[in-house]
Amino acid sequence: MTQPLLGITATAIAVAISLAYVALFDFPTFVGSVSLYMLALIPMQIVVVVLWGANPGFIRGKGQPAKGIYLLVVTALTAAIVTPLVLRAVGEGVTPPGPIPSQFAVIVVPTTFFMAIAFGGWPFTTVVKHSMAAGLLLLVASYLLTFAIFRMFFNYEFLQGAPVYLASAPHGMFNGVMALVFYVTMLAGLFLLLHFDLWPLALFPSLMKQPVLGLAWTVLAFAVGALTMMLSTRTWMLDPMYVLTRITAPFIFGTIIVLNMLEGSLFRNLRQPVKGLISAAAAFVVGAALARMYGALADAVAGARLLSGGPGYDYELWLVNALLSVTFPFLIFYAAYFGFWPLRSVAAATKTGAEV
Helix, strand or coil, rough: CCCHHHHHHHHHHHHHHHHHHHHCCCCCHHHHHHHHHHHHHHHHHHHHHHHCCCCHHHHCCCCCCCCHHHHHHHHHHHHHHHHCCCCCCCCCCCCCCCCHHHHHHHHHHHHHHHHHHCCCCCCCHHHCHHHHHHHHHHHHHHHEEEEHHHHHEEEEHHHCCCCCCCCCCECCCCCCCHHHHHHHHHHHHHHHHHHHCCCCHHHHHHHHCCCCCHHHHHHHHHHHHHHHHHHHHHCCCCCCHHHHHHHHHHHHHHHHHHHCCCCCCCCCCCCHHHHHHHHHHHHHHHHHHHHHHHHHHHHHHHHCCCCCCCCCCCCHHHHHHHHHHHHHHHHHHHHHHHHCCCCCCHHHHHHHHCCC
16 A cells, blocks of 8 residues: 555554544543553653654564554553653642643643754754664753743733643743643644645754754744734634644644645645645645544534533633644554554565654
């Protein structure tokens, strides 16, 4: 099986497994403890795929599905260790976890993506030559940096008096929900540049070295996030949670499908910046379509009527977690950890491994 049929089939399999997995839990359990754990999988996935190339030394020479199983177990165990630490550090150990520790777990993801992709693992990959050690150091640094960002910029005073409020909640510069949506939209900005193969930064060789590249990429992502938030929440007066679930999350989700699951096969012969424009548009269309499908199935899968909008945002919480907390990591598990096994032969997986 070759692309794009391979990616389409693999995506359908991952989506079906994801929805079946989500259906195992009632709504409060899913958006609480389950999602907190699932979010903890993603930073480790980033380390495994980006810094370790999904082929660390301890599994070299192993075939599929053994390789994928080893990586899956390592990632699952790491998340099992990290989750209670996060719950204790920012959630006062309260179970089931409320929105404050859950939102912290969300923003660790963009921090890790920026450190691993935009900065290419710098400075850890230059100071530590062993990729596994560099990856683990980056993982720890991602959580520490996120904690600093969380304390400085996130404010949860609007939750005072609510049962989910925590005395230890940060009193930073911005409303916590608005800050969360902005930061995740910055991640969408990082992904946007991947569609363009780093154009226009790639036109300037002086920018294509670290940490200059990482700084320039972050500035562009910040600009994308700021412009999106200004247009959506101020000009068009959209609810931040609407922006997250109808614009930002679908684009991120669609990007994973177009660039990872389909391995960029749809527009490979086009030149930049046309390729980037069409690829990014396709990612949004695909992501939005799948988000609509998830939305249509939400009540049936959740086993309850999910109301959209404030104050509870049940529908939005379910949708964003179903897309990004569950399906997102399941897609990466299948594409990168298992190399599309058994849809793709071992020989083909070896040949195209760099693309994944």
